[in-house]
Amino acid sequence: MNGSPPPSAPRSVRRDWLVDIGLFLFAAGFGVLTAMGRLDAHLPPEWLFNLDQATGALGCAALWLRRRRPVELAIALVILAAFSEMVAGAMLVALFTVAVHRPPRTSMTVFAGSLLTAVVYVVVRPEPGTPPLMLLMLGVAFQGAAVGWGLVIHHRRRLVLSQRDREARAETEARxxxxxxxxxxxxxxxxxxxxxxxxxxxxxxxxxxxxxxxxxxxxxxxxxxxxxxxxxxxxxxxxxxxxxxxxxxxxxxxxxxxxxxxxxxxxxxxxxxxxxxxxxxxxxxxxxxxxxxxxxxxxxxxxxxxxxxxxxxxxxxxxxxxxxxxxxxxxxxxxxxxxxxxxxxxxxxxxxxxxxxxxxxxxxxxxxxxxxxxxxxxxxxxxxxxx
CATH class of the missing domain: 3.30.565.10 (Histidine kinase-like ATPase, C-terminal domain)
Incomplete structure (x- = not known):
């Protein structure tokens, strides 16, 4: 035994990199589309718009830490999302990551915090011509979809691991x-x-x-x-x-x-x-x-x-x-x-x-x-x- 990784390890690393790149591009694209929408419509104060862009860029860059500290990253992005709309894409990715890699209880706790910040955002930065309740429901729908998708993957992985464990036990019992x-x-x-x-x-x-x-x-x-x-x-x-x-x-x-x-x-x-x-x-x-x-x-x-x-x-x-x-x-x-x-x-x-x-x-x-x-x-x- 030389301690070398199994043959499937390179494929797993390559897949993880592709997933990270895909989620980073999703968060960055979400922020770019939001910024372009602001340019086509009414702009917030210039200082707030610039702060939004900087916050969104930092949030997207921080996603490369999502596998190491998913809960801490998600909490930080949830707090920033209370006033920054361009960090919303990065926050959705962080919520999804917590749901995939952490127990459901932790995921639901972070999700509950994101719902609270959604209420704060609607109160702090209302949209002219858009009912606050509709804006709130839209945010809850996006966040719920991200967490729900992550929970599905989390339970599917646990099911696969449980199946492998049963197969290993069956082989041991057969031996x-x-x-x-x-x-x-x-x-x-x-x-x-x-x-x-x-x-x-x-x-x-x-x-x-x-x-x-x-x-x-x-x-x-x-x-x-x-x-x-x-x-x-x-x-x-x-x-x-x-x-x-x-x-x-x-x-x-x-x-x-x-x-x-x-x-x-x-x-x-x-x-x-x-x-x-x-x-x-x-x-x-x-x-x-x-x-x-x-x-x-x-x-x-x-x-x-x-x-x-x-x-x-x-x-x-x-x-x-x-x-x-x-x-x-x-x-x-x-x-x-x-x-x-x-x-x-x-x-x-x-x-x-x-x-x-x-x-x-x-x-x-x-x-x-x-x-x-x-x-x-x-x-x-x-x-x-x-x-």
Missing amino acids: LRAERAQHQAREAIAREMHDVLGHRLSLLSVHAGALEYRPDAPAEDIVRAAKVIRESAHQALQDLREVIGVLRAPIGEMPQPTLADVQQLVEESSLAGMRVDLREDLTGAVPDQVGRTAYRIVQEALTNARKHALGAEVRVRLAGAPGQGLAVEVYNAAPADTAVPMPVPGGRPGQGLIGLSERVALADGRLEYGPATAGDWRLSAWLPWPS
């Missing part, structure tokens, strides 16, 4: 909405990656750990564990491709698990050496969105059980009906004292449960988790199931 949507998309991807890869990699780690701690295992067990490791690694890569697909396609176009896939989760965990008891008491078909959330709950609970309670019995309960909601409960007993700890991968403790809480909250459900008894752990959730 904030885009950033919020991006943040939510990142959170969704993070939850998917944690839920999917955490489950697969924990299975892989359990079997790899078993090979490490049981190098003397029978050949059949080693072959079976190696097969499970290969299949788990392959499935983890496949799941990773599906999760990354969020970046290329809407989530609705990706293959998503349902409640029917919980049985597969249980089978995979059983192959990893876990004792899992699954019981279902469901009436009717569970909606896909509700079933997907329940699947993730069970997946996260089984993953945590492998991490923290390897070898302990795990009970999974699914119950519900349309209109009553879907209840999910996963309970695992305390790990056996003889259980061999396995190096299971994972991020910071509690991140999975935080992501799970966010997922359940998005589904308008409830999630509770914590120790049931000494060493035992219970995770339960309720999800709405429309009737």
